Amino acid sequence: MKYIDEFRDGDLARKIAANIRLEADHSRSYHLMEFCGGHTHAISRYGIVDLLPDNIHMIHGPGCPVCVLPIGRVENAIQLAQTPGVILCSYGDMLRIPTANGMSLLKTKAQGADIRMVYSSADTIKIAQNNPQHQVVFLAIGFETTTPPTAVVIKQAQALGLTNFSVFCNHVLTPSAISHILQSPEVRQLGVVPLDGFIGPAHVSTVIGSQPYEYFAEEFQKPVVIAGFEPLDVMQAILMLIRQLNEGRAEVENEFTRAVLPSGNRKAQMLVAEVFELRRSFEWRGLGLVPYSALKIKSNYAEFDAEQRFQIPSISIADNKACECGAILRGVKQPQDCKIFGTVCTPENPIGSCMVSSEGACAAHYSYGRWRETNADRMEN
Amino acid sequence: MTSKGKIKPGYTRSLDFKNGCVEMVHGSGGRAMTQLIDQLFMTAFDNDLLRQMNDQACFQSVAGRMVMSTDSHVITPLFFPGGDIGSLSVHGTINDVVMSGAKPTYLAAGFILEEGFPLSDLKRIVESMAKAAQEAQVPIVTGDTKVVEKGSGDGVFITTTGVGIVPDGINISSNKAQPGDKILVSGTLGDHGIAIMLLRENLSFHCALESDSASLHDLVAKMVATTPNLHVLRDPTRGGVATALNEIARQSDVGMMLYEDKLPILEPVNAACEFLGLDPLYVANEGKLIAICKPEDADQLLATMHTHPLAKNAAIIGEVIEDHHCFVQMETRFGGKRVVDWLSGEQLPRIC
Numbered sequence: 107m108k109y110i111d112e113f114r115d116g117d118l119a120r121k122i123a124a125n126i127r128l129e130a131d132h133s134r135s136y137h138l139m140e141f142c143g144g145h146t147h148a149i150s151r152y153g154i155v156d157l158l159p160d161n162i163h164m165i166h167g168p169g170c171p172v173c174v175l176p177i178g179r180v181e182n183a184i185q186l187a188q189t190p191g192v193i194l195c196s197y198g199d200m201l202r203i204p205t206a207n208g209m210s211l212l213k214t215k216a217q218g219a220d221i222r223m224v225y226s227s228a229d230t231i232k233i234a235q236n237n238p239q240h241q242v243v244f245l246a247i248g249f250e251t252t253t254p255p256t257a258v259v260i261k262q263a264q265a266l267g268l269t270n271f272s273v274f275c276n277h278v279l280t281p282s283a284i285s286h287i288l289q290s291p292e293v294r295q296l297g298v299v300p301l302d303g304f305i306g307p308a309h310v311s312t313v314i315g316s317q318p319y320e321y322f323a324e325e326f327q328k329p330v331v332i333a334g335f336e337p338l339d340v341m342q343a344i345l346m347l348i349r350q351l352n353e354g355r356a357e358v359e360n361e362f363t364r365a366v367l368p369s370g371n372r373k374a375q376m377l378v379a380e381v382f383e384l385r386r387s388f389e390w391r392g393l394g395l396v397p398y399s400a401l402k403i404k405s406n407y408a409e410f411d412a413e414q415r416f417q418i419p420s421i422s423i424a425d426n427k428a429c430e431c432g433a434i435l436r437g438v439k440q441p442q443d444c445k446i447f448g449t450v451c452t453p454e455n456p457i458g459s460c461m462v463s464s465e466g467a468c469a470a471h472y473s474y475g476r477w478r479e480t481n482a483d484r485m486e487n
Numbered sequence: 488m489t490s491k492g493k494i495k496p497g498y499t500r501s502l503d504f505k506n507g508c509v510e511m512v513h514g515s516g517g518r519a520m521t522q523l524i525d526q527l528f529m530t531a532f533d534n535d536l537l538r539q540m541n542d543q544a545c546f547q548s549v550a551g552r553m554v555m556s557t558d559s560h561v562i563t564p565l566f567f568p569g570g571d572i573g574s575l576s577v578h579g580t581i582n583d584v585v586m587s588g589a590k591p592t593y594l595a596a597g598f599i600l601e602e603g604f605p606l607s608d609l610k611r612i613v614e615s616m617a618k619a620a621q622e623a624q625v626p627i628v629t630g631d632t633k634v635v636e637k638g639s640g641d642g643v644f645i646t647t648t649g650v651g652i653v654p655d656g657i658n659i660s661s662n663k664a665q666p667g668d669k670i671l672v673s674g675t676l677g678d679h680g681i682a683i684m685l686l687r688e689n690l691s692f693h694c695a696l697e698s699d700s701a702s703l704h705d706l707v708a709k710m711v712a713t714t715p716n717l718h719v720l721r722d723p724t725r726g727g728v729a730t731a732l733n734e735i736a737r738q739s740d741v742g743m744m745l746y747e748d749k750l751p752i753l754e755p756v757n758a759a760c761e762f763l764g765l766d767p768l769y770v771a772n773e774g775k776l777i778a779i780c781k782p783e784d785a786d787q788l789l790a791t792m793h794t795h796p797l798a799k800n801a802a803i804i805g806e807v808i809e810d811h812h813c814f815v816q817m818e819t820r821f822g823g824k825r826v827v828d829w830l831s832g833e834q835l836p837r838i839c
Contacts, residue, residue, distance in 0.1 A: 107754060107757055107758055107761065110757075110761060114820060114821060116748075116819075116820050116821050116822050119821045119822055120822055123822075150825065151819070151825060152819045152821040152823050152825070153819050153821060153822070153823015153824045153825045154821070154823055155823070156822070156823040156824055157821070157822060157823055225763075337821050453828075472828070473826060473828045474825040474826050474828070475825065475826065476826060
């Protein structure tokens with residue numbers, strides 16, 4: 107496949123791997139966080155860790171949109187879906203997130219609720235037009251990548267004069283999450299989480315550009331390399347981070363130049379600014395309340411705001427006590443550090459959100475990487 | 488049965504295969520049902536055993552081992568590029584029978600029809616079944632029809648059951664994979680699932696992808712003739728090659744190592760999977776098989792497969808290894824390794 111295979115070339119990967127091995131300083135270790143679930147997935151799926159020397163550690167960040175949505179919001183969505191006359195639409199992965207009592211949107215659907223999986227936000231408008239007797243609610247989630255398409259459908263709904271369409275908005279912001287991690291006591295003071303640099307988001311950066319990361323590089327002295335989601339992108343970004351760290355630089359570099367401009371996609375940014383405004387604070391699974399980290403629908407578009415139309419209450423539900431998703435999302439722990447990983451919590455029966463989406467750190471490790479521990483056990487025995 | 492006979496049928500008007508539709512009376516055992524059976528099923532499936540019009544088909548038993556398999560078909564949409572639920576229901580069951588190395592002999596078919604289903608569509612489906620059965624030379628010798636109220640079904644559900652005879656000396660089973668064995672597939676992976684998905688999800692992709700739905704009896708007969716000591720045959724339908732290999736690994740208590748660069752996958756399938764966030768290893772096939780044989784038999788078996796029109800793209804994709812954890816692993820094109828795990832729930836598209 108043109109434009110895909112070039113970025114999955116094994117020979118080139120081995121060359122980059124050789125350079126990484128050559129240039130990595132053996133007397134130190136490198137702790138690099140890939141922010142995005144897309145990167146986590148690529149690292150696991152292509153076995154990138156196998157190509158890296160032992161002193162390079164990848165930390166899986168909180169950039170999996172499904173994983174960071176708090177259970178309270180999933181509970182809200184389930185209650186909405188159970189409301190008579192409502193059709194709830196959302197993206198595929200959302201449907202499997204378990205709540206505290208073991209419910210999920212998929213199970214709610216099985217019990218008779220009308221819940222539809224969509225590939226594109228545009229599908230929700232069609233569903234609303236085809237079902238004038240129903241209230242169609244789009245459960246909108248995701249980072250800056252999925253926000254502009256939500257803005258588009260809200261504007262379309264207004265232009266079409268749809269009275270049976272609304273959006274339950276859960277869009278969150280990447281830069282706030284990164285700063286929250288960098289400001290957390292574990293990273294800043296205690297040094298519990300050694301964090302030397304970031305692989306910056308791919309698709310998110312196509313929208314927001316590379317400029318928003320300048321602050322982290324400057325303020326926290328951490329290098330950021332924006333990288334695409336293909337495995338060679340990730341390898342190249344790791345090499346670029348190592349070079350920066352070796353040279354004592356902390357800059358924002360862009361590996362994903364084929365898609366990311368410094369200023370991003372202005373049109374998309376303007377659309378988002380027109381339809382959404384900042385929330386004072388928003389709960390993130392694993393990070394808790396993060397100030398100014400999420401968006402809500404502006405009052406001009408209030409008629410399309412499901413939170414207002416359905417008077418959605420704010421529910422806060424704690425994670426299962428044994429679940430380490432919070433610590434894993436902050437980079438404090440690895441999936442295999444969790445006592446219930448792979449035993450009680452599996453992709454069939456996910457307890458925590460990191461096991462739900464294939465972009466989640468736990469699911470990615472369970473599906474693609476757990477043979478490593480099993481093989482290691484065997485060698486020790 | 489057409490009315491060649493002496494008794495005039497109790498109905499005067501023919502079934503309206505142009506504008507008519509399935510009604511509750513077509514399943515209630517009266518004249519209407521007999522008319523549907525006569526004018527549609529008997530006409531299409533016509534054979535000696537069916538013509539006896541008994542509730543069962545009666546045939547001579549044979550010495551040796553027989554196999555039997557059943558499969559229900561509930562596909563949406565009912566018609567798709569490369570086939571329809573009718574041909575699929577014949578191919579699916581024949582393939583399940585022949586994965587034992589057997590020669591398929593007879594089929595039975597059960598229909599659940601939804602009230603209001605167009606008779607024209609039903610005729611297309613039944614004729615497609617008849618054609619598939621005739622091509623495979625496996626007659627449909629008995630059947631059943633039920634009608635459910637509108638809203639209680641999805642047009643047509645078809646269950647087919649097949650029996651077959653295993654030649655002497657053939658002993659193929661999914662618990663016979665041994666470390667060192669080679670793993671072969673008969674052709675490109677995921678064609679059927681992606682062809683269906685592109686229709687079902689209303690994605691406006693335009694590509695010439697067709698379902699691979701086909702009966703594998705002839706291919707299997709040739710493979711068994713070349714390699715009587717075949718260890719495992721399996722058709723990787725739902726859940727794709729990944730699921731089938733995990734099942735075999737567990738049944739045989741072995742592990743497997745696949746080589747990503749050896750997997751035959753059509754470019755449109757790869758592209759659609761890429762776009763939808765799916766993995767072609769988990770996508771369904773309906774005219775492909777996995778074969779596992781001794782390493783010394785692999786090249787000859789592959790050469791035989793390549794001479795068959797249904798296995799021109801056959802390839803050796805990996806080998807069986809010793810592993811009591813029964814992991815199916817893959818060496819990625821990238822040079823790393825990963826687990827090719829059991830599918831968790833349905834394959835859902837990723838968000839980012």
